[in-house]
Amino acid sequence: MPLTIDWKNLGFQYMDTGTYVAAAFCGGKWQALETRSDPLMKLHVAATCLHYGQACFEGLKAFCRKDGTVAMFRPEENAARLSASARRLVMEPVPAELFVEACTQAVRLNRDYVPPYGTGATLYLRPLLIGTTPRVGLKAAEEYLFAVLAMPVGPYYKDGFYPVKAYVQESYDRAAPQGVGNIKAAGNYAAGLLGDMEGKKLGYPICLYLDSGSHRFVDEFGTSNFLGITGDGRYVTPDSHSVLPSITNKSLQQIAKDFGLTVERRQIPITDLELFTEVGACGTAAVITPIYSITRADKVYTFGSEKEAGKTLTRLYNEIQGIQFGDIEDRHGWMVAV
Template sequence: MIMDIDWENLGFKFMPARSNIRFHYADGKWDDGTLTGSYDITVSVAANAFHYGQAIFEGGKAFRCKDGKVRIFRPEENGRRLNRSASHLLMPEFPVDKFVEAVKTVVRDNADFVPPYGTGGALYIRPVMFGTTPQIGVGASLEYELIIMVVPVGAYYKGGIKPVDAMISRDYDRAAPHGTGHIKAAGNYAASLISSKQAKERGCAVALFLDPATHTFIDEFGTSNFLAITKDGKYVTSESDSILASITNNSLMTLAADLGMPVERRKIRASELADFAEVAACGTAVVLTPVGRIFNGDEVIDYHFTEIGPQLKKLYDEMTGVQVGERPDRHGWLTEI
């Protein structure tokens, strides 16, 4: 059994669970993996990941559902996206079926760390792959580790979802044109930290990035995709080569279509922001974060919401309902452990 956990007051922060699962790549192949209770690693100070940035990660969740069973949300999509990231950074791909089984194994071994149904919590799943070969010259690593750890996390918002303020980053870009913005590379998030700091200094929760080539179109928020609801009820999200293909956004677009909402993935001009009815950031950690105001230099775009907007609320309830088994899983997104 595990130590007593205050399920009602879990935050979104690191907490060691019982185990993580680790795989090592050498001589052109991955090993069979090992469950371990250790949260430490031993690598050379010259490891590739420290010097040349071969490091990628993923984020997923497992839920204790209404019927008491534990299910994982779309793990195969995380496996596919991990491989797209790996391919771009010349890292070895990991078989998707093996990835799903590994996630099931580590979730099963930590099943008592999955927050109870009704608390709003989940077991966060964090796979991370990094190059370990000691090297001074620039080049791809020869050996790699893939570690899948799990962390119990609580409801992101206590007392209901409240809109946050966002600031358009004009001084910095999150990614370069034709760069790594479309993959889940660790360095992308380091590059967004300074804009996030600027946003917080202005009282905003998140930074919103424009396309790095022209600074004309909306790309995404520092940690999540951008979506908007138009005044005539369309779901609109950014199309760009420099943003991550969000599994949450993809799922929300599917659910929006199920609910009869027209869905558009297209280039969105920054000048359109004032014309939207509702705006949100979407990602694994929270599903949807409604945006109440956007600061663009001296301009303030106010959507006049003190609570989540009606269309976003409908989408949020549908998504979270599917994840915990309160609503039908019409698309086969849940994998039982």
Template sequence: MGSVNIDWKNLRFEYIKTDYRYVSRYKDGSWDEGKLVEDNKLCISEASTALHYGQQCFEGLKAYHTKEGKIQLFRPDENAKRMNKSLKRLLMPEIPEEKFIDACMQVVKANEEYVPPYGSGATLYLRPFAIGVGDNVGVKPAPEYLFCVFCVPVGPYFKGGLKPVNFTVAEHDRAAPKGTGGVKVGGNYAASLLPHEIAVEKGYADCIYLDPSTHTKIEEVGAANFFGITKDDKFITPKSESILPSITKYSLMHVAKEYLGMEVEERDVYIDKLDEFKEAGACGTAAVITPIGGIEYNGDFHVFYSEEEVGPVTRKLYDTLTGIQFGDVEAPKGWIKEVK
């Protein structure tokens, strides 16, 4: 293993080749044992279903260095469950939860020197994914599959600390009413590239997607989940079959209720009733929380707490959850898996 020469403080959220990744193959009805390999290139058939029919899905989670020098994963069992939901939706073979967690553990352990030091604000991002491979030209499930996990050290999503950003409402739909919006498949992200680019060209960080049936309710914010804090301190987040169930969001709901004593509700959030919220944010693995300064809709621009400052409740939620992830705040039972 070469010594790692990384400027941890200036890491960005981008690909860096690390030493090892995990690969397992599904063939003749079962997964093989899986192994760590050094090569970061996959060799697959030109007829693989992943290339033609979108038979592929992925996950994202992180490993953290604690103050005491331990390395820990945050709720990997939830990522395993969510990946199996995606796999089932695409008629791909499920991955046993123990296998998924073991693969993540192996990859972190093998790339231990790439786990950024405590206090740098950086983390080790893991990307488990599964693809349909083999010779197949008909529209049907693949004969074989690959399950892989690679890792990349990434910097904090925000270089200048937690800062509010602005969003505009997309004219495009992210997912169909009974489509694949609730699972983590590549097609959802391919569909979001154009609306994202349109939003950025208008000067916004990203776009907000409304429900595909009525276009009256907020569903997702770019590739993240929405939450709002009402004037009487309730944590509200949208409820819909088309929303990807964010592990960060469900963790924040728990933190809001159990750590901050707030009321929590999953319910419809109407785009024309934004004034019920004094603060708002988007949440996901990469950034944890992106505070929302304001939202543009039909020519009107609604500002929440401030376009410059992060609201106090949003900051408290962020500090508590990142505190749990880095081992500075006691975690709920079962949330942390130590890498040994």
């Protein structure tokens, strides 16, 4: 039966497509990938992922191009980041080939759910790695489960590429200085929920976190990296151990260089917010969210117009989306055909 999905009005929400792929690590090796249809899985009640947070994940997208072909954006980068997360949490890293193969299969098996070109929607892939060995003493698991879910998604924020107001959340930190902020540990997101919720109650859809050691420097937003554009055309992004190395940010830095902008990766004192004419939050889900203002206690920093994104962010956004949807030449070899 043909699917009846309103592609243009999809939100960023879970959808059960009826198919995902998974592989188990047991007996000291990765087992073959299997296709699963039941989203409810049997998990030991004492599994390390439940008690000791041995859980990490990834997020990437597949795009339908004008000619109907489908391609994923930089999956090897997500594979490398999941490995880094696994190593830091003393979990079994997923080999890059297995990661890319699982993502490829998840897209192929869910081909009907890939939103058509022109709708702006995409197929979101959610790779997940969890420790499954039962333990009550603190020790890493010996068995793991790796799964890749796929589902069609629309914009992360309902208005899409439209400026939002941000709030500096200082009551709670997102990541300790030598902690796990630089990996995609599932627990980071639970730790950030309360701060995000309080920001939302105050009317700010997005929270900015400072370095937790001194609260003097910009770290990142709750689920995206920080980037600022100066009046003289520099692309500035924080150099911090506790920021997640965003693949979108890395790609935008390359595009900024292609455009002839200077890219600076450095500590950004909060007072440097004065320097920026445009600020963006970047990540896979929203690509770039233009930030109109950042409120810290009674100080409000504003950037450009409340009604539309600035010129440089718009150019960067159009370029990366053009590459992803195949309208602009993939000059850096980022797209992997499925």
